[in-house]
Amino acid sequence: MRAYRSSSSVVVAGKYIALGFYVAFALFPLYWLLKIAVTPDKLIFTDGTSLVPSGFTFENFSTVLVQTDFLAYFRNSLVVSLGTAAITTCIAAAAGYAFSRFDFRGKRLVIAVMLITQMFPLLMIIAPIYKIVAYVGLLNSLTSLIIVYTAFNIPFATFLMQSFFDGIPKDLEEAGMIDGCTRFTALRKIILPLTLPGLAATLGFIFTAAWSELLFALMLINSNDTMTFPVGLLTFVSKFSVDWGQMMAAGVLALVPSCLFFIFIQRYLVQGLTSGAVKG
Amino acid sequence: MARIELQTISKAYGSVEVMRDINLTIEDGEFIVLVGPSGCGKSTLLRMIAGLEPITGGEFRIDGKRMNEVPPRDRDMAMVFQSYALYPHMDVARNMGFSLEIRKSATEERVSKVEAAAKTLGLTDLTKRLPKALSGGQRQRVAMGRAIVRDPSAFLFDEPLSNLDAALRVEMRLEIARLHQRLAATMIYVTHDQVEALTLADRIVVLNAGDIQQVGTPLELYERPANKFVAQFIGSPTMNILSVEQSGRGVQLKDGTVLQLTNGSDKSSARELGVRPEHLNVVTPEKAHLSGVAELVEHLGSDTNIHAKVPGVGQVLVRQHGHFPLKAGEPVDIALDLEKAHLFDADGRRLAA
Numbered sequence: 242m243r244a245y246r247s248s249s250s251v252v253v254a255g256k257y258i259a260l261g262f263y264v265a266f267a268l269f270p271l272y273w274l275l276k277i278a279v280t281p282d283k284l285i286f287t288d289g290t291s292l293v294p295s296g297f298t299f300e301n302f303s304t305v306l307v308q309t310d311f312l313a314y315f316r317n318s319l320v321v322s323l324g325t326a327a328i329t330t331c332i333a334a335a336a337g338y339a340f341s342r343f344d345f346r347g348k349r350l351v352i353a354v355m356l357i358t359q360m361f362p363l364l365m366i367i368a369p370i371y372k373i374v375a376y377v378g379l380l381n382s383l384t385s386l387i388i389v390y391t392a393f394n395i396p397f398a399t400f401l402m403q404s405f406f407d408g409i410p411k412d413l414e415e416a417g418m419i420d421g422c423t424r425f426t427a428l429r430k431i432i433l434p435l436t437l438p439g440l441a442a443t444l445g446f447i448f449t450a451a452w453s454e455l456l457f458a459l460m461l462i463n464s465n466d467t468m469t470f471p472v473g474l475l476t477f478v479s480k481f482s483v484d485w486g487q488m489m490a491a492g493v494l495a496l497v498p499s500c501l502f503f504i505f506i507q508r509y510l511v512q513g514l515t516s517g518a519v520k521g
Numbered sequence: 522m523a524r525i526e527l528q529t530i531s532k533a534y535g536s537v538e539v540m541r542d543i544n545l546t547i548e549d550g551e552f553i554v555l556v557g558p559s560g561c562g563k564s565t566l567l568r569m570i571a572g573l574e575p576i577t578g579g580e581f582r583i584d585g586k587r588m589n590e591v592p593p594r595d596r597d598m599a600m601v602f603q604s605y606a607l608y609p610h611m612d613v614a615r616n617m618g619f620s621l622e623i624r625k626s627a628t629e630e631r632v633s634k635v636e637a638a639a640k641t642l643g644l645t646d647l648t649k650r651l652p653k654a655l656s657g658g659q660r661q662r663v664a665m666g667r668a669i670v671r672d673p674s675a676f677l678f679d680e681p682l683s684n685l686d687a688a689l690r691v692e693m694r695l696e697i698a699r700l701h702q703r704l705a706a707t708m709i710y711v712t713h714d715q716v717e718a719l720t721l722a723d724r725i726v727v728l729n730a731g732d733i734q735q736v737g738t739p740l741e742l743y744e745r746p747a748n749k750f751v752a753q754f755i756g757s758p759t760m761n762i763l764s765v766e767q768s769g770r771g772v773q774l775k776d777g778t779v780l781q782l783t784n785g786s787d788k789s790s791a792r793e794l795g796v797r798p799e800h801l802n803v804v805t806p807e808k809a810h811l812s813g814v815a816e817l818v819e820h821l822g823s824d825t826n827i828h829a830k831v832p833g834v835g836q837v838l839v840r841q842h843g844h845f846p847l848k849a850g851e852p853v854d855i856a857l858d859l860e861k862a863h864l865f866d867a868d869g870r871r872l873a874a
């Protein structure tokens with residue numbers, strides 16, 4: 242009995258150590274980002290790999306905010322990411338609902354095609370995308386990015402939304418329809434409130450994906466005033482040197498909206514919203 | 522109030538026909554129970570009546586008006602789902618009043634109707650709770666309340682009690698019977714529990730594999746089953762079926778015993794004899810039709826079920842009232858109540874008495 246208990250507490254301790262190790266591993270890059278951002282420029286190389294900076298400054302942040310185009314990049318990224326997230330989620334919710342609830346001709350085909358689009362490495366299609374965007378005259382515009390990101394994220398977002406709708410018993414809408422709803426009212430009054438966690442998760446996921454996308458932004462945007470944030474970060478890399486402090490400060494600032502966004506949606510992410518609907 | 526007519530209704534999923542040629546008229550205020558084995562189409566039929574499932578063929582009428590294409594919300598029917606289907610994000614009161622909310626009835630009217638229904642169902646203290654904070658039985662009551670509040674012209678129930686334990690099931694069964702007496706509304710009730718069917722129904726519809734086997738009052742089904750399927754489906758324990766062939770004015774069992782059946786005239790097409798276990802009796806050897814050995818004796822208190830093996834005839838189940846002092850392995854002599862026996866032909870149809 243004693244042996245069993247002590248061995249199980251060893252297991253528990255082992256679990257916590259493993260978890261702690263994992264968390265440290267995952268968070269270390271973030272810590273390093275923050276550390277470099279607050280280290281005065283002249284100390285960056287002398288400090289080397291010591292874990293705590295020997296000096297402390299907010300100078301990098303103020304330089305980034307005042308002297309660079311960072312705020313413009315930031316605004317562009319916000320427009321692109323919010324636009325992409327909103328449009329994608331709306332379309333994916335509608336498509337996911339249809340896939341989950343209806344049987345229609347060509348359903349399997351559409352699903353297959355959507356899966357296939359997810360199989361190609363993006364690099365393969367970058368040239369044709371560039372040609373198309375250039376042809377319709379949308380190069381250097383935020384619109385082009387929103388369209389391209391939306392197109393790429395819809396399949397995944399649709400599958401995600403479909404699985405959320407699948408998790409809501411069909412009986413609920415049917416009960417609503419018998420209670421006097423049209424299919425649409427039932428969707429709005431019964432299904433929608435129950436899929437809020439799903440919508441929030443999808444929004445969050447797409448927002449982050451668009452926020453950190455570099456490849457297409459690099460290809461489709463050249464002018465400084467439509468650059469998104471990941472592209473803008475590269476301007477801190479000049480031919481002869483990298484401005485580490487400012488780049489890291491910009492990186493820290495770039496984390497802020499993602500964090501805010503998740504804090505805002507996390508209350509919708511709580512699970513178990515549908516519990517109690519059916520016998521269970 | 523509603524008189525519901527189904528005329529040559531059929532249902533197919535793609536090329537698979539799951540129901541065919543369903544004809545049924547349900548009178549206003551009648552309590553109809555649909556029974557049948559799993560997969561026979563009970564739910565499908567109910568859902569077609571509710572409007573949740575498109576009708577493939579035939580005509581569906583309410584009070585003489587064709588309703589095939591009318592959406593569920595305009596059929597004025599309330600439905601209680603097997604899963605209850607309570608709206609998880611609404612409290613009990615809002616769940617019950619949701620139909621009135623959708624139909625934009627006045628708030629005071631809604632509140633008073635919900636209160637009245639909650640009172641009838643003993644839910645008054647729970648109206649502010651969410652469904653997840655209710656027990657199974659309470660959820661079931663809320664689901665019933667949601668139907669009552671609407672005061673519909675017909676109630677549809679799809680196995681509403683199958684998720685409850687035995688005691689609660691009996692209680693809710695009484696509740697539903699009371700509800701029917703009080704509201705006098707048309708009710709269509711799906712179940713595969715024959716006790717529910719026999720106790721609740723004005724008329725029972727027995728379905729098998731998408732066909733109606735028989736429609737009748739509980740007593741009619743018990744006493745005059747149309748065929749072997751109904752005979753075996755209604756009544757518990759199941760009716761004994763023994764192979765026979767004609768012999769003079771009676772029939773002859775496989776072991777040579779001749780039974781002088783008085784009912785019916787033509788027995789030439791008789792292939793099987795059906796006798797319910799309660800119509801068999803353990804008797805003294807000289808009065809017996811069959812003699813065998815008790816293989817298994819079940820003492821249920823109110824009844825004793827004797828599973829006997831009769832050489833040349835096969836397994837026979839005898840149900841004796843009360844406690845019957847018999848042990849497995851002992852010989853047993855059995856008499857059949859020939860008045861209550863049924864004869865079936867090669868297709869399983871019952872030969873008219």
Ligand SMILES: Nc1ncnc2c1ncn2[C@@H]1O[C@H](COP(=O)(O)OP(=O)(O)OP(=O)(O)O)[C@@H](O)[C@H]1O
Pocket residue numbers: 534537539557558559560561562563564565566713
């Ligand atoms: N969407 C569907 N596509 C194809 N066949 C279906 C579909 N829904 C039901 N069926 C078939 O229709 C038949 C009737 O099903 P139904 O659900 O009405 O049975 P049931 O009598 O209610 O059974 P249970 O007692 O198990 O609830 C079954 O054979 C089933 O396989």
Ligand SMILES: [Mg+2]
Pocket residue numbers: 563564565
């Ligand atoms: Mg069913």
